[in-house]
Amino acid sequence: MAAGVGMRGLGGQSGALKRKLQSPHGNPPVKRKRKLSVNTFRKGAIADRREEGSSSQKSLPKKHLTDKQNESQKTKPFIKTSSLFKNNPDIPEIHRKEVRQLQENVFTTDSFSQLDLHPHLISTINTVLNICSMTSVQKQTIPVLLQGRDALVRSQTGSGKTLAYGIPLVQSLQGMESKIQRSDGPYALVLVPTRELALQSFDTIQKLLKPFTWIVPGVLMGGEKRKSEKARLRKGINILISTPGRLVDHIRSTECIHFRRTQWLIIDEADRILDLGFEKDVAVILNALNAERETRQNVLLSATLTEGVTRLAHISLNDPVSISIADEIQKVPEPASQTDRKASSSSNCMGQENFAVPETLQQYVMMVPSKLRLVTLAAFILQKCKFEKHHKMIIFFSSCEQVEFYHELLVKVLSGGPESEQPGRSPLSSVSLHFLRLHGDMEQEERTEVFQEFLKSKTGILLCTDVAARGLDLPQVTWIVQYNAPASPAEYIHRIGRTARIGCRGSSLLVLAPSEAEYVSLLASHKINVSELKMEKVLASLMKDDRFSLHRPGRKKSCGKNPQEVRERATVLQTKFENHVHSSEGTVQWAKKALQSFLCAYTTYPKDLKHIFHIKSLHLGHVAKSFGLRDAPQNLTALPTAGSKRKTKPRLKRSELLKKTPGKRRLAELLRSEYSSGMDTAGAKVKKKKKKQRKAGNQQIPA
Numbered sequence: 001m002a003a004g005v006g007m008r009g010l011g012g013q014s015g016a017l018k019r020k021l022q023s024p025h026g027n028p029p030v031k032r033k034r035k036l037s038v039n040t041f042r043k044g045a046i047a048d049r050r051e052e053g054s055s056s057q058k059s060l061p062k063k064h065l066t067d068k069q070n071e072s073q074k075t076k077p078f079i080k081t082s083s084l085f086k087n088n089p090d091i092p093e094i095h096r097k098e099v100r101q102l103q104e105n106v107f108t109t110d111s112f113s114q115l116d117l118h119p120h121l122i123s124t125i126n127t128v129l130n131i132c133s134m135t136s137v138q139k140q141t142i143p144v145l146l147q148g149r150d151a152l153v154r155s156q157t158g159s160g161k162t163l164a165y166g167i168p169l170v171q172s173l174q175g176m177e178s179k180i181q182r183s184d185g186p187y188a189l190v191l192v193p194t195r196e197l198a199l200q201s202f203d204t205i206q207k208l209l210k211p212f213t214w215i216v217p218g219v220l221m222g223g224e225k226r227k228s229e230k231a232r233l234r235k236g237i238n239i240l241i242s243t244p245g246r247l248v249d250h251i252r253s254t255e256c257i258h259f260r261r262t263q264w265l266i267i268d269e270a271d272r273i274l275d276l277g278f279e280k281d282v283a284v285i286l287n288a289l290n291a292e293r294e295t296r297q298n299v300l301l302s303a304t305l306t307e308g309v310t311r312l313a314h315i316s317l318n319d320p321v322s323i324s325i326a327d328e329i330q331k332v333p334e335p336a337s338q339t340d341r342k343a344s345s346s347s348n349c350m351g352q353e354n355f356a357v358p359e360t361l362q363q364y365v366m367m368v369p370s371k372l373r374l375v376t377l378a379a380f381i382l383q384k385c386k387f388e389k390h391h392k393m394i395i396f397f398s399s400c401e402q403v404e405f406y407h408e409l410l411v412k413v414l415s416g417g418p419e420s421e422q423p424g425r426s427p428l429s430s431v432s433l434h435f436l437r438l439h440g441d442m443e444q445e446e447r448t449e450v451f452q453e454f455l456k457s458k459t460g461i462l463l464c465t466d467v468a469a470r471g472l473d474l475p476q477v478t479w480i481v482q483y484n485a486p487a488s489p490a491e492y493i494h495r496i497g498r499t500a501r502i503g504c505r506g507s508s509l510l511v512l513a514p515s516e517a518e519y520v521s522l523l524a525s526h527k528i529n530v531s532e533l534k535m536e537k538v539l540a541s542l543m544k545d546d547r548f549s550l551h552r553p554g555r556k557k558s559c560g561k562n563p564q565e566v567r568e569r570a571t572v573l574q575t576k577f578e579n580h581v582h583s584s585e586g587t588v589q590w591a592k593k594a595l596q597s598f599l600c601a602y603t604t605y606p607k608d609l610k611h612i613f614h615i616k617s618l619h620l621g622h623v624a625k626s627f628g629l630r631d632a633p634q635n636l637t638a639l640p641t642a643g644s645k646r647k648t649k650p651r652l653k654r655s656e657l658l659k660k661t662p663g664k665r666r667l668a669e670l671l672r673s674e675y676s677s678g679m680d681t682a683g684a685k686v687k688k689k690k691k692k693q694r695k696a697g698n699q700q701i702p703a
């Protein structure tokens, strides 16, 4: 049952909201600075409350209560509620079959010395990487690649796929008959979807190459000046690690780049790279490789290498060996219930894929009405990172704008600040939370700094987009929160895969609105099991933080987790968020922009998920609350223009919003920015020029 159900029909709310409040110093009421309004359970007994800590805070005057009410109050707890807990949709029961998840055995007892590897390579693995025995994927993949075969490799997140290709690559290059020269240029090309993953893979390869100093690795990833990348290419890079976009920039504009000796093509996160976003770039790269050399060893890897990708892989693979550590991709029979049928219908025609999830990963889902999303997220952060401590958390959002906005909001409202140092506050209040943010619209320098900082830190909260969903190996991450649901079960798998890596423990939390409950069945149809975490339980953690207490000093503090007091505290916290957002016109506009980006992202869920994520099921006013906005914005599409005609309309219709929001195009831009090459304007000009030349030259794209 939804929190607040049973409180329906409570009157007097609008009156309370309209009431103007005197400031504690008798100043005139400040317009829009609405203070917390709490309604009593009993009609007629309405009291406005100021935010906690105010000296003018008034408890409900007893004289306002009738004798009868006083009598009933002696026997019942004094229940108050606020608009935050009113008119929320019921939280549905989760009906789904318990499914058996695919499991993989990550480890083997076999040591690397069983393989025919150079002794220096084995000692580097043991002493530099501190690794003794192979993982299952390494045991199966390394011998296949050492034989010179092409391979398609699928194994769960965090199971050691980087070394599964890195070790045979280094073994083969160090043993080449004529010793590799730096000036030879690339012998191997490793493609990865993001800059951070490029840096990480480079780091691993560099470690493996320690005893073989004549082989030079290098990374091209955008963000860096193209001039210096060009200079490095001119000097020579033998193992080239790159994002597709940046490599295409160089293919088009850097004369010295060539692939005459490129014998290896490795595509990590292949399903991501071979999907639509990168299709053109991959075509350009394959053309460039094929033009200079006929044969090559090709490897595709991912935790979610699906049948669709296998078909695409035929473009680049030659008689590949298919390595899948979990059971074979299974065709799941049509589920019996209607709910399941709906969720899986389109997946079945593509081939239903089940993915392995690390055994040490505990997955949760929490149903939260839109209005309560922000306070519940905040309560969850406080519970894990402040009260339990020692947690390192990643929170996924669906747009760069939301990451920026929530980062600022959470830092300002939760991170302590002078307020938490006030005497009389609980010591817990002064434990500061460390928030970081990562998304594709950030400057590369800052992106790298943040990535390195989060990589090294033992605790902290990283707010990010899917730019951090793939491949990143960030040690000690204990919690993954998906504040916005991912667009596919494959992306769900990659996001949660940032924790519970290589045998470590970890947990994940997916936040869904009640209207999105069917997503749980969709996950189950892919053999993904999630347990429910109750919102009320998470909100109850606010009882540990006195900053959100309504009680005046001296008044007897209630012990335990009185649900009404939890609601009061949630309301105080929500008010803090709203006060921050409404503290200036700039922050209001920022919140609106973030809200709009959320709505844009919402319109781009794939067709087969539209019955779960449809913008029509969203209540704009409720969603606005989770952005700290007091009302549903009425001029979303005209941002930041003021005074649009629609301002006079009582409310923006959703159909209008859908029509006028440049949803898909805008989101496509947002997503592109996540994976963009970071090319500068000068580069863009070169790109245009080259495009013209290419058209004239009638370049071939592989079928």
Ligand SMILES: Nc1ncnc2c1ncn2[C@@H]1O[C@H](COP(=O)(O)OP(=O)(O)OP(=O)(O)O)[C@@H](O)[C@H]1O
Binding pocket: 131, 132, 133, 134, 135, 138, 155, 156, 157, 158, 159, 160, 161, 162, 163, 302, 303, 470, 471, 472, 473, 497, 501, 502
């Ligand atoms: N044989 C091994 N024994 C112990 N640790 C290992 C072994 N091989 C790799 N690792 C470590 O496991 C972690 C995860 O490896 P890696 O990043 O290659 O996983 P992955 O399978 O590529 O994950 P994802 O699918 O998320 O990209 C790394 O920290 C790596 O150093």
